Amino acid sequence: MLLLRLIIILAAIGVWQLVVASGAISQDVVAAPAAVARELPSTLSGSEFWSATWATVHTWAIGLIISMAYAIPVGLLLGSNDVLYRMFRFTIDFLRTIPPVALIPLALLLYGATMKMSLLLVIFGSTGPLLLQSMYGAQHVDPQVHEFARAYLLRRRDIAWRVVLPSAAPFIATGIRISATMSLLLAVGAELIGGSPGLGANITFAAQLGDIPQMCAYIVACAALGATLNLGVIALERRALAWVPGHRG
Amino acid sequence: MGTRPPRMKARVTDHARNTTLELLLPAILLGAWWFVSAGSTSQYFPALSTILAEFHRVWLFSHFSSDAVPTLEHLAVGICVATVIGIAVGVALGSVALLADACAPVLELVRATPIVALLPIGLLLLGIGPRFQIAVIVYGATWPILLNTVDGVRAIDPVLRDLARSYQVPRLVQLFKITIPAASPNIMAGMRTAVSLAVSVVIFSELIGATNGIGYQILQAQHMFAVSEVWAGMILLGILGYLINVLFRGVEHLVLRRHRGRRHPSR
Numbered sequence: 001m002l003l004l005r006l007i008i009i010l011a012a013i014g015v016w017q018l019v020v021a022s023g024a025i026s027q028d029v030v031a032a033p034a035a036v037a038r039e040l041p042s043t044l045s046g047s048e049f050w051s052a053t054w055a056t057v058h059t060w061a062i063g064l065i066i067s068m069a070y071a072i073p074v075g076l077l078l079g080s081n082d083v084l085y086r087m088f089r090f091t092i093d094f095l096r097t098i099p100p101v102a103l104i105p106l107a108l109l110l111y112g113a114t115m116k117m118s119l120l121l122v123i124f125g126s127t128g129p130l131l132l133q134s135m136y137g138a139q140h141v142d143p144q145v146h147e148f149a150r151a152y153l154l155r156r157r158d159i160a161w162r163v164v165l166p167s168a169a170p171f172i173a174t175g176i177r178i179s180a181t182m183s184l185l186l187a188v189g190a191e192l193i194g195g196s197p198g199l200g201a202n203i204t205f206a207a208q209l210g211d212i213p214q215m216c217a218y219i220v221a222c223a224a225l226g227a228t229l230n231l232g233v234i235a236l237e238r239r240a241l242a243w244v245p246g247h248r249g
Numbered sequence: 250m251g252t253r254p255p256r257m258k259a260r261v262t263d264h265a266r267n268t269t270l271e272l273l274l275p276a277i278l279l280g281a282w283w284f285v286s287a288g289s290t291s292q293y294f295p296a297l298s299t300i301l302a303e304f305h306r307v308w309l310f311s312h313f314s315s316d317a318v319p320t321l322e323h324l325a326v327g328i329c330v331a332t333v334i335g336i337a338v339g340v341a342l343g344s345v346a347l348l349a350d351a352c353a354p355v356l357e358l359v360r361a362t363p364i365v366a367l368l369p370i371g372l373l374l375l376g377i378g379p380r381f382q383i384a385v386i387v388y389g390a391t392w393p394i395l396l397n398t399v400d401g402v403r404a405i406d407p408v409l410r411d412l413a414r415s416y417q418v419p420r421l422v423q424l425f426k427i428t429i430p431a432a433s434p435n436i437m438a439g440m441r442t443a444v445s446l447a448v449s450v451v452i453f454s455e456l457i458g459a460t461n462g463i464g465y466q467i468l469q470a471q472h473m474f475a476v477s478e479v480w481a482g483m484i485l486l487g488i489l490g491y492l493i494n495v496l497f498r499g500v501e502h503l504v505l506r507r508h509r510g511r512r513h514p515s516r
Contacts, residue, residue, distance in 0.1 A: 004351040012355050029373040083270065090271040091278065097490035099449040101464070102483045104456060105471035109479065110293050181361070185449075189365035193456050200366065207369040219366045226361035 031213040036220060039213040043221070048202070052218075053225065056198035059115055059187045060229070063122030064180060071130035072172055078131075079138025080164055092131060100125035100186055108194050115197065118190035125186045126179035133175025137168025170244050173237045180233045184226055199225065295477040304481035307466070316466040317485065320451060323379060323462075324493075327386025328440075328447055335391045335443070336436060339398025340428060349399055360396060364389045364446075365453055377458040382451055389450040390443035394436065401435025402428060434508050437501050444497050448490055463489075 013033050019025050020032040031039070043049050078084050078092075103121055111117040141164055149163045191200025199222050206215035279297075286296045308317065342349045368385065375381040405428065413423050429436070455464025463482060470478035 001350055004347070005354050008351045008355055025374065030370055086267050086270040087274050091274045093494070094275070094487060094491050097445070097448075097494045098483065098487040099445075099452050099490060101449050101452040101456070102467065102486040105467050105479050106293070106476075106483065109471060109474070109476060185363040185365060188363040189453055192365050192368065193453070203366060203369055207373070212373075215369060219362075219370070222366035223358060223362035226363055227358050230357075230361040 075134025079135035096128040113195040129178040137171030331390035335394025343402025393442040394439040397439025401432030
């Protein structure tokens with residue numbers, strides 16, 4: 001299987017090389033993998049690349065942490081109280097469907113091309129999935145367990161920590177996974193369109209200079225970063241949820 | 250009215266109470282926004298009344314057909330094409346376990362790549378214009394549908410498949426009567442992700458390279474520093490986003506009629 005997977009990966013790169021080499025797609029648009037491979041060492045050795053990567057990761061992480069810090073508790077609270085849930089349902093549904101991208105022009109006017117601008121976007125975008133998933137999670141607490149806890153007069157705080165949070169954890173994890181992907185998309189997007197420092201801005205610079213191999217090198221770096229962060233989040237999730245029976249074997 | 254059975258009456262009042270509860274918060278928020286922002290001198294947070302007036306001027310309906318309609322058209326075309334591609338390729342990959350496993354790393358990498366990073370290539374390749382918008386939507390919306398379809402097809406009860414094979418059900422009938430219906434909860438889950446992603450991505454693409462569209466219009470407003478026009482555009486996007494969501498839920502309801510009552514996949 002490993003061999004087969006390797007073959008498919010190589011085949012994909014081969015097709016890419018062929019498409020560019022045959023001229024089906026001009027080299028002024030997409031660089032051939034060979035050209036990108038030649039470009040990568042000089043890109044990777046520059047400090048510019050690492051500071052851009054750091055800026056993107058920084059925005060991603062801070063945005064995600066801020067959203068988690070408020071969206072998860074609020075979601076759990078709304079999910080465990082029927083009246084509150086009904087009160088907020090329509091409002092959350094409405095806000096959630098506003099594409100976060102739509103905020104870029106306003107965020108740009110407010111903050112200019114800064115990290116604050118991308119942060120605003122990341123937080124707005126990652127709130128929705130987190131809120132929704134923790135709401136579902138709190139609603140899926142086994143009613144018997146809940147009653148049991150209440151019958152034994154467990155304190156509210158203990159019910160929250162020992163009953164609601166653990167049974168909602170798998171849902172919250174899904175929310176974090178979705179938000180993590182969304183946050184990176186928005187961070188790179190804000191950089192690409194708004195020009196705040198990061199990998200996205202470097203893609204735009206390279207494109208404006210007409211340096212196609214470098215542009216492609218940065219895009220490949222974005223893909224690698226996306227895959228790495230994704231794997232990291234999944235690994236963390238496996239670790240944190242190892243005790244949940246039947247969780248993502 | 251008095252002849253109504255008491256239980257039904259209780260349900261009606263319940264429903265009324267719930268609706269009131271749901272609309273209470275938006276009403277409070279809107280009211281607060283209206284009064285707090287009234288007479289606002291802040292450059293970036295204009296009064297709600299100004300924003301609504303701007304909304305009326307721009308979107309009802311002078312720019313509606315020139316900017317909102319193209320965006321919606323691109324979305325509709327793009328999502329339809331993406332659905333066909335996503336289901337076709339997804340069923341093919343899902344039916345051949347070996348192929349799906351072999352392609353898994355490539356698919357995961359593509360899935361993890363932030364689509365926006367690829368937009369500059371698309372722009373260079375297709376140039377500014379509707380072709381770019383539609384291509385971007387198709388690309389972005391295909392992946393969630395494809396990946397979910399693969400999951401759905403692979404999760405089909407093998408007994409069902411063996412049964413179909415031993416009764417020699419023709420392949421095409423198998424495909425449309427067994428495989429796709431059985432995978433439909435997953436396909437719809439993928440489409441739900443795809444639709445919201447498509448809305449985001451089309452606005453991205455309109456901010457980068459378009460000659461019309463909602464995103465383009467908002468960008469023009471931003472360049473002219475017309476803040477309330479930017480706000481008005483965002484309100485339009487909120488309303489349209491919500492309506493698209495409602496529309497999609499209707500479609501989903503219709504498609505999944507047969508699956509109701511069964512457990513839906515969490516994604």
